[in-house]
Amino acid sequence: MKQLQRSRLRSPQLWVMIAVLAVFALVPLVAEQYIVRLATLAAIGSVLALSLNLLYGFAGQISFGHGGFYALGAYGAALVAMKLSPDMAVAIPLAVVMTMVLAAVLSAPILRLRDHFLGLATLALGLLIWTVLRQWVEVTGGPSGISLPPATLFGQELKPITYHYFVLAVLALVLLFVTSLVNSKVGWALRALRSDEEAAAAAGINVFRYKVLAFGISAGIAGLGGALYGFLDGYISPETFGIHASILILTMVVAGGLGSNIGALIGGAVFMALPNLFVEIQEYQHMIYGLILLAFLLFLPKGIAGIRLRRA
Numbered sequence: 001m002k003q004l005q006r007s008r009l010r011s012p013q014l015w016v017m018i019a020v021l022a023v024f025a026l027v028p029l030v031a032e033q034y035i036v037r038l039a040t041l042a043a044i045g046s047v048l049a050l051s052l053n054l055l056y057g058f059a060g061q062i063s064f065g066h067g068g069f070y071a072l073g074a075y076g077a078a079l080v081a082m083k084l085s086p087d088m089a090v091a092i093p094l095a096v097v098m099t100m101v102l103a104a105v106l107s108a109p110i111l112r113l114r115d116h117f118l119g120l121a122t123l124a125l126g127l128l129i130w131t132v133l134r135q136w137v138e139v140t141g142g143p144s145g146i147s148l149p150p151a152t153l154f155g156q157e158l159k160p161i162t163y164h165y166f167v168l169a170v171l172a173l174v175l176l177f178v179t180s181l182v183n184s185k186v187g188w189a190l191r192a193l194r195s196d197e198e199a200a201a202a203a204g205i206n207v208f209r210y211k212v213l214a215f216g217i218s219a220g221i222a223g224l225g226g227a228l229y230g231f232l233d234g235y236i237s238p239e240t241f242g243i244h245a246s247i248l249i250l251t252m253v254v255a256g257g258l259g260s261n262i263g264a265l266i267g268g269a270v271f272m273a274l275p276n277l278f279v280e281i282q283e284y285q286h287m288i289y290g291l292i293l294l295a296f297l298l299f300l301p302k303g304i305a306g307i308r309l310r311r312a
Contacts, residue, residue, distance in 0.1 A: 016262050017175060020269070024168050028161045037232070038273050040164045043171045044228050045272020049252035049264035050178050051221035056250075057259035058182050059214040060194030061111070062119045065126020066222050067245030071133055072099045073223025074230040074241070075140055078148045081231075086149040088166075092227045099223025104216040111211040114197075126246050133238040145237025148230050167228050174221060179261055181217070190214055194259075222249070244289075248272075251289045255296050257303025266304055 027039040052066050076095030077088075085091060110121035133140045140146065151158045151166075158166060181187055189210050192200035201207050230236045248271060256267020271292075296303060 040167050042269035042273040043167045044225050046265045046268035047225040048249050049268025051218045052249050052253045053264040055214050055218035059190040064119050064123035066249045067241050068126035068129030069219040069222040070226040071241035073226030074236045077227035077230050081149050088153050095227045096220045096224050100216045100220035103219030107215040147235050151231040247289050257305030260305035263303045263305030
């Protein structure tokens with residue numbers, strides 16, 4: 001086992017991850033402020049992609065409603081910042097915990113479903129969250145949205161470049177956590193669920209418990225991405241977290257490569273940045289995401305991460 005862990009530490013995948021993080025770190029040194037903001041958004045996209053990749057890529061549980069958990073994290077952080085403490089050291093952890101708990105409670109009834117039935121149930125769950133955000137005007141501000149206080153950490157307000165490095169540090173921790181998790185006993189149990197739930201149950205794995213665990217952790221990471229996004233823009237509204245957000249996160253994971261953290265890292269960054277690079281075509285984004293998904297499923301089912309394997 002120790003030899004296996006050492007081989008993973010020496011694997012090319014580790015160096016690719018380090019290289020991607022290094023690129024993120026170099027952006028503020030060579031680019032203007034708009035590009036820095038774009039790179040920060042891309043890093044948040046990688047966090048979102050890692051969240052769904054854990055659930056779908058490793059545990060085999062599809063979710064068409066991950067935009068709802070992205071929204072819960074953003075609104076949770078905003079409400080904590082306004083009502084309790086504006087410091088991100090308080091607001092973000094509380095938002096993540098609230099998202100995990102709500103996701104575990106809301107998902108428990110639907111996780112006994114499988115395949116497209118589960119996908120439809122998660123889609124309905126995401127739409128339910130979005131509807132509540134629009135209708136609960138007294139708390140969420142309704143369609144008008146709400147503003148967040150400036151990004152503050154331990155009493156110090158963060159400038160855009162400092163905030164970029166804060167997000168990058170969070171991304172590195174999430175990547176380390178997810179990589180460690182999928183290589184642990186929990187990760188092997190999740191892979192067993194993805195392969196065959198009946199066989200996993202016969203091997204003594206508590207299928208339902210691991211499903212809820214994967215859903216809760218995945219939703220918590222998505223909520224973390226939402227909280228980071230909220231403090232980046234200083235303003236959130238339900239329109240940011242509609243069905244297109246769930247489609248975007250799914251596109252990140254499928255295009256990056258299911259079950260690949262490198263693919264999620266790259267796919268999340270690329271597809272989070274693209275809509276902001278080509279603002280003039282944003283009205284066609286649903287069609288574009290659909291075409292991208294179809295193209296990858298037909299011609300490159302293993303995603304970006306599978307290009308090297310395909311060549312081999």
